[in-house]
Amino acid sequence: MAEIYYSEDHEWLAVEGSTAKVGITPYAAEQLGDIVFVELPDAGRNVKQQDEVAVVESVKTASEIYAPVSGTITANNEALEDTPETVNEDAQGAGWFFEMTLSNPEELASLMNKSAYDEFVKGL
Amino acid sequence: MNEPKLLQTPLTDLMEELGGKMVPFAGYSMPVQFAPGVRAEHLWTRENCGLFDVSHMGQARLRGADPAKSLEQLVPGDMQGLPANMQRYTVLLNEDGGIIDDLMVSRPDDDGLVLVVNASCKEKDYARITSALAGQMDLEPLETRALIAVQGPKTPKIFAKFMPAACDMVFMQCGHFSLFGHDVMVSRSGYTGEDGFEISLPGEHAEAIVREILSDERVQPIGLGARDSLRLEVGLCLSGHDFDESHTPIGAGLAWAVPKLRREQANFPGAARILAELANNPNQKRVGIQPLGKAPAREGTEIQVGGAEVGRITSGSFGPSFGGPVSMGYVGADHAAMGTQLDLIIRGRAHPAKVVKLPFVQQNYYRGKGT
Known part of the structure; x- marks a missing residue:
């Protein structure tokens, strides 16, 4: 059973054991507007928490996505190459970005649960 | 946050009321998009009718003994050949033939020429014109007027009921018409590649007029985000980006705006450089x-x-x-x-x-x- 965490940069992580699936939240997708291109990290890449790891382009602008925790990328959602609009349609499901193994699970403590994230968004 | 005070157009309040996401642009508070978003607004304009507040752009009258002849000292277009009720695209040149800005010049009536320049270039354009033509010409910025663009294939059908006489004009014609009882200046032109009008309105009546236009549900307000993607798809330049003072009209792909007559006369700023680039490539x-x-x-x-x-x-x-x-x-x-x-x-x-x-x-x- 995956446990869901949220970052202040509007990413979600579905964590199972030492692996996580990562994407951006529906709130972030809505703020970005119509997503037309997503650049994803290649499998095998090692990232540190807060590294720039992906780029989301809307019609108007490009936005960087930061690694919510440290670890190694194991897979990315290749389907987004052809259908980036999936991120707008199903941000927390089919619109996932990448999977990773966590190198420092203690970093999860710096993230929020759903109710804390909902409160965080309300305050924006 | 300590933000500089932004200027408002006669339509800023209405754009906010309509759900515009307001951003600073050329010193004004302008809607970058509305609820549907840039892509939907873009596609709406290509299929229906989009309404844009472009009142931040500079509207001015140029008056004097012979405004067209005087203006030709600063632009490479054939201004003296501009007939009544026509509009023409041209570029304002510096002394080296570099492009300061692009502008629309029209002759909607007998009161000199009407210029429409880019919002971000107003001050330098007006300074260039008033200093170079000092003693010959008087430039009056029309600061109280609003300017809207209505663009898209359904525009003439919709305006057939609001302003039928204007719908007889063809691309780049202009004139005065009555719109909901107000005298407005209209040109059949725009910045989206679509059929449509740009309409100069008295500022104090602009909001009421725009509300009337928006009462037709085929017309939706469109933000600057879609305005940019619309113009880019049809290859139109954005001043200060797709050209600046380092480019001549030739390098900028605007050689068509330097007609044969003016090439022969070679009496515009930077003519030697521009003619050399025409002959030998920029x-x-x-x-x-x-x-x-x-x-x-x-x-x-x-x-x-x-x-x-x-x-x-x-x-x-x-x-x-x-x-x-x-x-x-x-x-x-x-x-x-x-x-x-x-x-x-x-x-x-x-x-x-x-x-x-x-x-x-x-x-x-x-x-x-x-x-």
Whole structure:
């Protein structure tokens, strides 16, 4: 059973054991507007928490996505190459970005649960 | 946050009320998008009718003994040949033939010429005109007027009931008409590649007039985001981006705005340089550039051939009607031929692209019945 965490940069992580699936939240997708291109990290890449790891382009602008925790990328959602609009349609499901193994699970403590994230968004 | 006070247009309050996401642009608070978003607004305009507040642009009257002849000292267009009730596109040149701004010049009545210049260039344009033509001409900025654009294929059908006489005009004609009882200046033109009008309104009545127009549900308010993607798809330049004072009209791909008569007269600023570039090619040329992958190439992106820089992207986005990324930029004359393969360096990686003919999406102007 995956446990869901949220970052202040509007990413979600579905964590199972030492692996996580990562994407951006529906709130972030809505703020970005119509997503037309997503650049994803290649499998095998090692990232540190807060590294720039992906780029989301809307019609108007490009936005960087930061690694919510440290670890190694194991897979990315290749389907987004052809259908980036999936991120707008199903941000927390089919619109996932990448999977990773966590190198420092203690970093999860710096993230929020759903109710804390909902409160965080309300305050924006 | 300590933000500088932004200017308002006569329509700013209404744009906010309509749900506009307001952003600073050229010193004004302007709607970048509304609830539907840039892509939906873009597509709406190509299929229906989009209404844009463009009151931030500079409207001015140029008066004097012979305004067209005087203005020709600063622009390469045939202003003396501009007939009554016509509008023409031209460029304001510095002494070296570099482009200060592009502008529309029209003759809607007998009161001199009406100029429409870009919002971000108003001050330098007016300074250039008033200093170069001091003693000959009087320039009066029409600061209390609003300006809207209504654009899209359904525009003439909708305006047939609001302003029927204006619908008889063809592309680039202009004149005075009555709209909901107010005298307005109208040209059949725009910045989207679609059929439509630009309408200069008395500022104090602008909000009431726009509410009346929006009562037709085929008309939706559109933000500056879609205005930019619409103009880019049809290959129209954004002043200060797709040209600046380092470019002549020739390098900028605007040689058509330097007509034969003026080439022969060679009496505009920088004529020697401009005529030399016409004869021998400029160093850098503006071209359409189509990224072959999905990644948009934004303004400033480096363009390479064989690992060496040959130019930069000056406008780039995703084209909602085109269905992929679209851009324009400058490349060396050796690399400007249609079909030339280029590499665009996006976030450190080379992405293939090619030089293409502009526009990306066909323009849809009204040039008379039967066209």
